[in-house]
Amino acid sequence: MSGHDSKYFSTTKKGEIPELKEELNSQYKDKKKDAVKKVIAAMTVGKDVSSLFTDVVNCMQTENLELKKLVYLYLINYAKSQPDLAILAVNTFVKDSQDPNPLIRALAVRTMGCIRVDKITEYLCDPLQRCLKDDDPYVRKTAAICVAKLYDINAELVEDRGFLDTLKDLISDNNPMVVANAVAALAEIQETSTRPIFEITSHTLSKLLTALNECTEWGQVFILDALSRYKAADAREAENIVERVTPRLQHANCAVVLSAVKMILQQMELITSTDVVRNLCKKMAPPLVTLLSAEPEIQYVALRNINLIVQKRPTILAHEIKVFFCKYNDPIYVKMEKLEIMIKLASDRNIDQVLLEFKEYATEVDVDFVRKAVRAIGRCAIKLERAAERCISVLLELIKIKVNYVVQEAIIVIKDIFRRYPNTYESIIATLCESLDTLDEPEAKASMIWIIGEYAERIDNADELLESFLESFPEEPAMVVLNNATVETDNPDLRDRAYIYWRLLSTDPEAAKDVVLAEKPVISDDSNNLDSSLLDELLSNIATLSSVYHKPPEAFVSRAKSASAKPDDDEPPLPILLPSSTGQGLQISAQLVRRDGQVFYSLLFENNSQMLLDGFMIQFNKNTFGLAAAGPLQVPPLQPGSTARILLPMITFQNISPGAPNTLLQVAVKDNQQPVWYFNDKISLHVFFSEDGRMERANFLETWKSLPDSNEVSKDLPAAVIHGVDAAIEHLAAANVFFVAKRRNADKELLYMSAKGPSGVPFLIELTAAVSVPGVKCAVKTPSPELAPLFFDAMETLLK
Amino acid sequence: MITDRGEVPKGSAEIFFRKVKFWKGDEAEEAPPVFNVDGVNYIHVKVAGLLFVATTRVNISPSLVLELLQRIARVIKDYLGILNEDSLRKNFVLVYELLDEVIDFGYPQTTSTEVLKSYVFNEPIVVDSARIPPLGPAAMFMQGAKRMPGTAVTKSVVANEPGGRKRDEIFVDIIEKISVTFSSSGYILTSEVDGTIQMKSYLSGNPEIRLALNEDLSIGRSGGNSMYDYKSSAGGGIVILDDCNFHESVHLDNFDLDRTLTLVPPDGEFSVMNYRMTQEFKPPFRINALVEEAGSHKAEVIIKIRADFSTSVTANTVTVQMPVPKYTTRVSFELESGAIGQTTDFKENNKRLEWCLNKIVGGSEHTLRAKLTFSQESHGNLTKEAGPVNMNFTIPMYNASRLQVKYLQIAKKSKTYNPYRWVRYVTQANSYVARL
Structure with missing residues (x-):
């Protein structure tokens, strides 16, 4: 081979195709080879070289392995995009599948399986049958995967021809590579089938555990993942399995380590001896921590998994909190996950160290990270009663730096701390009040007003303070208004609530307290915040995408068996009005629609947070057409990762806003767990x-x-x-x-x-x-x- | 981008690129390595400034994919000698052929350069490495190490050298990345060594190799018991690793006995052993930083660094960075008299001081003074608004953990067989931070 491949990428000149055609039909194999390379290069940059197909395929009839492979390379890529043309080469495939050279036999089977055309599958069967029993392991391992490919195109054919049984036989193959691929293929087929196809018996178990020690790192992952579905008969069997798997924790490949961890965690459920469990936890800790020395991308996956693991077994990493301290050069997505885990591992023993770290993070440059660090301090206070006071003093220190977003975030979390420990820390209110005028975010303002309202009887100038909010009242977003509106509002719901609040405050502070206390949900330690059934499901999915998203597989995999049919799939998607980034994980998409002569508000709720959300209520602000809900909003309690689609009947001319007609529709949605969310929609006249x-x-x-x-x-x-x-x-x-x-x-x-x-x-x-x-x-x-x-x-x- | 099955819609490369470029997530503004758009999962890694992406619709193991992508990058580097856009473009057909052997229907088959050699026929077109500015790990041996051939690490494992037969040689690099956090009063809050013994073999005939480490090397801290944590460093002597793992080719039969590793190194670059140590060690640099108000709109910063290592060792490409208050408008620097090879800069857009030193000889001390001018009065809390000081450096022939390769033995084929062996140590800063 001479020259530089880069010339293959030079610009298309007129006559390039005929030129290539000529070269492809050349007498000299070097010239042919070069030509095929040029064709591949052209193909990869998106040029249409399909007219050369037959010429390239003709080059296939050669004894020269290098040239033959090049043609196959061309075919494999063509097969995926232009299967119809690839059929033309079928006869050569069939012939090649009996070639004396195992490399060519494997190539033929591999390529044929990539041509996803029903017509070709029949031709594939005989060669596949032969190759599954080939003498050469390279051919067998390729054929094993080919069964999975074929099953994906035509499952029935695979079952009729008995390929599944042949595949199961390959589990006992003497070549570990073949075993690994057979396991991978069977596991995938099982994944898409509702019938039991690949059941792991204690017999297959012991065979696979033996193969585990011999096969490549990738094969180890296939086998471990397949075995994690195995339910041991009793504690003794579970212990035996774990013993065979534990050495995998020492593997340099992070995927092997995580799959081994998954398997061990699963078997641990059955192990009754506390000594054994404690010992296993001890063995798992160092390799889990070592994952954090890998590339940041892998660290991220590891951290998301560790997050789940420590929720279930907090002791595993209880002493390792230091390794989760953020490094200066960690990417932001790693830092955010580390914070989560630090909160989960925070205890009375290490809280001083942890707070020192959080305090430092709260003065860093990245605003999102800083906010999260401040929130983390609040969450520790709520989690650890004995440390609450220390948390608060750190928050007060941060408030003194007078960095606007730090102050606001601190006030929000202090409000939560007040709600968790009523009547304990009100001595700091005076300090909080000093920063009153710097608040400009709705949530922070609302929090401050809540605090003032809550402790009104102990603040001499509470009314003055509230008044300072009232000055800016007409321009305030509704969120703030909710807490102090007593005048000037047109929203009847707001006005009523505000009046009650105001009267109570001015006449009988005790009664006010009763009402407010009765209204609010209890703030609890939310650091271990996954619902236990969801946590169990996610734990059984450790080392999968599911454990990274913290969502059950059916929430994002359309191919999963249990995938629930999405309602109204043919309808266009609703516009997202409240993105989950604003809604603390709650996403709302909505649009006004007209059905059967009536106006409805079509809503889609998606809970991407990590807690259950329920008690949804909706309120519409005054608008040109006086649109309002005809009845209460009926949303079922939303598990994390779940969605609900609602059609809310609407009535018109209920609370009309005066002035020139406009399309603005302001909506407020609340639930029991989160603050009230406000978003704007646009009324399209045609629904009327x-x-x-x-x-x-x-x-x-x-x-x-x-x-x-x-x-x-x-x-x-x-x-x-x-x-x-x-x-x-x-x-x-x-x-x-x-x-x-x-x-x-x-x-x-x-x-x-x-x-x-x-x-x-x-x-x-x-x-x-x-x-x-x-x-x-x-x-x-x-x-x-x-x-x-x-x-x-x-x-x-x-x-x- | 790897989409090994026809299950992903056309244009997903475009979708991915846009998503990563303009990521605006729930919390962070940098795309996480794993995300889902319209049912398609995108999994990516960054290697040498290139993005390697895989897509899938099924609930697969993301760590498997991430590892695989890293390994693919490594295999390509083994083949091409150097991994960059130019070399990829020149070797497109070869890379295609490699990928085709590495994965089948989404299942990784092999990522061993050694194994791949028997199935892959295209030959690499080596890009002229002289034209390429030294970058990354290749660069760290370039300075102050005349004994080492500089191009070695960028040499293709498979390509024949222009001169004909290949030179028999083997490189063993002990690379340590250290992370230290100093408290404002100079105490060490956290310290960690992430080490790896990297091997790249150009030996013909794959002879067996024995690698001996410190005999008294001990592995595993006992759980939460901090007995070893501080005492051991005071006593000197033994090296205690928290954890380590090994490449699959490594035989550990004698490891427990005499701390030797036996292996037949496959072709290509790979990590023989990765290790992690939190046992306290002597940090190579001490940092002393001071921020003081000097008038109503002014402040002074003094940063002192002391090289706490032997005078025979020289650190290179040292940078010291420190964020200053956001309302800083002007900075004037003052270097010590007679300073050579030092530069200073005020990065206006992200409000950072930057101090670069080409070389720092062991035992020396360097000082930087900077006068800051503010656009407003400070809040009286300068230490909260400035810092921490962050340091980057590379120290060849130095390792923090004191883990050593005592000897490297190559099974002899004949009496005259005596291949070149390069055992090199290097320590790099990972997160080296001093708080104010």
Whole structure:
């Protein structure tokens, strides 16, 4: 081989393909080889070289192994993208699967399995049958994987031809590589099948445990993962298994270590002797910690897993908290996970050390990390009663630095501490009040007001302090308002609650306390915050993606057997209005929709937090159309990782906001565990278009004439497009915009249509557009021209 | 990007790239190595400035994929000698062929360069390493170590050398990354050594090798019992590792007896042994930092570093960094008189002082003074708003743990057989921090 491969990537000149064609058919194998390489290079950068297919395949008939492999390389990649063409090479595959050279036999089977076309699978069966029993282990191990490939294309065929039994025989193969691949293939097939295909008996167990010591690191992972499904008969068997697996903890490959940990944890459930369990915990600790010396990416996976492990078995790493201290150069995603684990491992014994660290982190540069460090101090206070006072004094120290976001975060967590330990630390309120004027985040303000309200009877100037919030009241987000609104608000719910609060405070502080105390949920130690059934499920999924996301597999794997059918899969996704980043893990997507002549608020709740969320309530602020919920919001309690889709019936003209019509819909959602969330939605006028909006031509003309010209408004909708007149008519009719008449003017189509809006307001519409050209001119005549801007918005949405 | 099955939609490379580039997650603004977009899981590692990505739809073992990606990067490096965009581009067909043998239908088959050699036929086109600026591990031996051939580590394992037959040689590198956190009063809060014995063999005929470590090496601290923690360092002598693990080719038959490792090194670069030590050790540098107010809008910073190691050893590429208060507008530096090879800089955009020293000889001490000017009055809490001081360095021929390769024995094929052996030590800072 001569020259540089880089020349294969030089720009396409005219005539490149014929040139390559000529070279491919050259007499000289070096030239052929070079040509095939050029073709592969062209293919990988996305050039279409399919016209050379037959020429490349012709090169396959060669004794030269290097050339042959190149052709296969081309085929394997082609097979995935253009299977139809690959069929042309089938005869060569079949022939090659009987070649004297095992490398070629394996190549043939491997490549054939990648061609995902039903027609080809029949041709594959005979060669596969032979290769599964080949003398050469390289061929057998390739064939074993090929069974999994075939099962993925045509499961029935695999079962009919008895490949599964042959595959099971390979578990007893004398070559560990073959065993490992057979196990991997069987495990995957079992994963997609509901029938028991790959059951691990005590016999297979002992065979696999033996193979474990001989096979490659990757094979060890396959075997360990497959064995982790095995349920030992009793404690003794479990101990035996663990003994055979423990040496794997010493492996340099982190995947092997984690899979071994998974297996040991699983068997530990059965082991009754506390001595054995204690000893195992001791053995697992150093390798788990060593995972943190690996690359940061692996550290991240390890930390997410350790997070689960320490929730179940806190003793394992109880003495290792130092290794979770953040390093200066840790990537932020590693630091965040370390913080979580530090909180989980914090105890009365090490809290001083831990607080020293948190304090240091709280002065670092990264704002998100700093906030989390401050929260961590609060969570330790809530977790460890005896350390609460020390936590608070650290928080006060941090407040004194006067870094705005640190102060706000500290106040939020101090509020939680107050709720956890009522009437214990109110002496610090005075210090908190000093930073009152620096607060500008809703949650921090709300927390401060809560504190003042809660301890009003002990703060001399509570009313003055509250008043300072009232000054800025009209511009405040509703969250703050909720806590101190007594005047100037139009929201009846807010006003009522605020009045009660105010009166109670001013007349009878004791009663106020009763009410407030009764209302709030108990703040508890949330550092071990996974629900125990979820934790168990996640622990059984240690060393999988599930344990990294902290979600059960069915929450993100569509192929899993237990995957629950998603409702209304054909519906377009709802826009996300409250991202989980803002909602502390709660994500809300919502949109107004019209169904059967009624307006609904279609909502999707996704709980990405680590706790159960329940007691959902919803409230709509005053809006142009007075939209409000027709009944209570009925959301089932949401387990972590689960979702709920709700159709909430709406009524109109309940609490109308005055002023020019606008599309703003402000929504508040609360649950029992989190603060109240506020988000804005946009009302699209077309949800009000009623089913009875059709107008006869005569009626249309008459109404048009009866309205003054000043009632006609028009606008160009640049994003709208009409792809065909009939299609557009049909599409709009589905949205209750009805066809009246049409005509053509030069190259433009003119459509006349009618719709009936909220409280029966008619809209007479003229659309002008050239078919398939973006940009539609929309003219509308209506008794309520002030709604025209909203109307145009709606039409543009409908015609997108 | 590796998508070994046709289950992932087209354009996922694009989706991945956008997601990583503009990550805005729940908490952090850097994409975690594992994430899910529309049912597709993206798993990636960064190696030598390149992103290696794999995708899957099933609930697989992420650590398996991450390890695999690292290993793929290593195999490619073994083959190409140097891993960068240019070398990848030039060797696309070879890399394709390698991947095809490394994974089948998403299952890793082998990542051993040695094994792959018998299945892979394309030959690497070695990029001219002279043109490439020394980077990463290759660079750390470049300075002050004339005895070592500089290009060695960037030599392809499989490519023949221009001169014809390959030179028989073996490299054993004891690489230690140390992390130390000093408290404001100079006490050591945490200290840790992450070590690895890295081997790269160019020996023909794969002879057996014996590697002897410190005879008194002991492994495993007894749980939470801190008996060893401090006493041992006072007594000197024995090296106690918290934990270690070994490459699968290593035989440990004699390890418990005389601390020797026996192995037949496969071709390519690999870690013979990884180890971790939290036993206290003598940190190579002492850092002394002071921040003091000097007037209403001014402050002075003094950073002193002392090299606490033998005068025969020289640290190189030392950088000292310290964040200063955000409202710092100007900094004037003052180096000690006669300072050579030192530069200073005020990184305005992230408000950091940076002090670079080309060389630090053992036993020496260096001082930096900096005058800060603020745009506002300080809150009177300067130590909370500045620091910590962070240090980066490389010290060749030095190791913090005192773990040693006592000898490296190569099974003799003939009397004249005497391949080159390079045993090298190097210590690098991982997280070397002094708090204010």
